[in-house]
Amino acid sequence: MASSSANKKQKPVVIEAAARPALLLDWYDRHRRRLPWRPLQGDRADPYAVWLSEIMLQQTGVKTVGPYFEKFMARWPDVGALGRASLDDVLRMWAGLGYYSRARNLHACAVAVLRDHGGVFPDTEKGLRTLPGIGPYTAAAIAAIAFDRRTMPVDGNIERVVSRLFAVEESLPQAKPLIQQLAATLLGPSRAGDSAQALMDLGSSICTPKKPACALCPLNDGCAARIRGDQEAFPRKAPKKSGELRCGAAFVVTRGHELLVRSRPEKGLLGGMTEVPNSSWLAAQEDEAALQQAPELKGVTRWHRKAGVVTHVFTHFPLQLVIYTANVPARTRAPEGMRWVPIATLADEALPNVMRKAIAHGLGD
Numbered sequence: 001m002a003s004s005s006a007n008k009k010q011k012p013v014v015i016e017a018a019a020r021p022a023l024l025l026d027w028y029d030r031h032r033r034r035l036p037w038r039p040l041q042g043d044r045a046d047p048y049a050v051w052l053s054e055i056m057l058q059q060t061g062v063k064t065v066g067p068y069f070e071k072f073m074a075r076w077p078d079v080g081a082l083g084r085a086s087l088d089d090v091l092r093m094w095a096g097l098g099y100y101s102r103a104r105n106l107h108a109c110a111v112a113v114l115r116d117h118g119g120v121f122p123d124t125e126k127g128l129r130t131l132p133g134i135g136p137y138t139a140a141a142i143a144a145i146a147f148d149r150r151t152m153p154v155d156g157n158i159e160r161v162v163s164r165l166f167a168v169e170e171s172l173p174q175a176k177p178l179i180q181q182l183a184a185t186l187l188g189p190s191r192a193g194d195s196a197q198a199l200m201d202l203g204s205s206i207c208t209p210k211k212p213a214c215a216l217c218p219l220n221d222g223c224a225a226r227i228r229g230d231q232e233a234f235p236r237k238a239p240k241k242s243g244e245l246r247c248g249a250a251f252v253v254t255r256g257h258e259l260l261v262r263s264r265p266e267k268g269l270l271g272g273m274t275e276v277p278n279s280s281w282l283a284a285q286e287d288e289a290a291l292q293q294a295p296e297l298k299g300v301t302r303w304h305r306k307a308g309v310v311t312h313v314f315t316h317f318p319l320q321l322v323i324y325t326a327n328v329p330a331r332t333r334a335p336e337g338m339r340w341v342p343i344a345t346l347a348d349e350a351l352p353n354v355m356r357k358a359i360a361h362g363l364g365d
Contacts, residue, residue: 021195024202025191025198026218031205050142052106054138056097058138060098060099064097090103094350096353105133138153141196148193149192151187156203161203164234214226243314248290256330270354277294290322300326303325
């Protein structure tokens with residue numbers, strides 16, 4: 001007769017916390033993603049490539065960033081080349097990627113590294129934090145990935161993995177300090193950069209926001225949320241506050257095969273980018289009030305309003321633009337602060353997506 005103990009269900013083996021860093025790295029060595037900025041296994045990371053990718057990846061997905069990263073590396077293969085470039089060239093290359101303050105900070109940082117550090121990035125978090133556009137997360141990411149400093153950068157993927165692993169009940173963003181502390185427990189005695197990238201890859205490929213593939217996770221036996229069965233409820237998030245709709249008008253003016261444009265002020269939203277003339281963007285602004293802000297141009301007696309509107313969502317508010325068009329004679333001069341550019345070369349201009357939409361709407365049939 002079989003013993004009674006044999007009939008008892010075996011308790012699940014729970015991974016000891018101390019074993020997690022090794023398990024994570026073992027999984028990463030077998031399943032690491034191939035990314036344009038990530039060196040081959042065993043090769044050292046290029047600090048310039050790490051920094052460039054981390055700036056681009058702020059609030060932007062890997063698939064979107066990949067082509068932009070490769071274009072930048074082809075044009076400016078090192079920080080010295082980027083530091084010697086003009087801001088206008090950088091903005092033009094960045095056009096379409098969004099969050100344009102990143103491009104301005106990118107250029108300012110390259111200039112500072114070239115001018116103040118001989119073209120070599122500082123290799124500590126403290127030193128990196130002195131550079132333009134590098135905050136706590138980016139400094140930790142570069143220090144860990146490029147210089148193997150023992151620190152854990154926490155991005156959105158890592159927040160999700162850690163909040164599930166430990167069932168962090170506090171909601172974001174208040175939970176960030178606790179998640180940071182817990183994430184640091186997943187660092188082994190070496191390979192800090194690989195530990196961080198392993199968690200990033202785990203969040204991207206397995207511990208996804210919806211329907212996580214828990215059966216494939218190297219840390220699944222010790223995951224508190226999986227044991228409870230409410231993985232998708234983490235991380236806890238406070239309700240988002242949506243910004244108030246702002247309204248305005250954009251004026252698409254053509255002179256033959258040329259378009260009237262101007263550059264936005266260096267500071268502020270979309271700083272330094274190219275735009276067509278437009279009104280202020282205000283909540284509850286009436287169309288007539290926006291139209292009164294049209295540029296003064298000889299030969300324009302009436303603006304043609306295009307059917308429909310252009311909509312765009314910024315981080316803090318949605319925008320709705322009415323589009324007005326006008327054609328002017330061949331010798332019409334551009335108002336002060338504006339210029340004519342060939343429509344055929346608009347792709348070379350540093351146009352943000354909202355202006356690309358406005359121009360496409362204005363030039364369309």
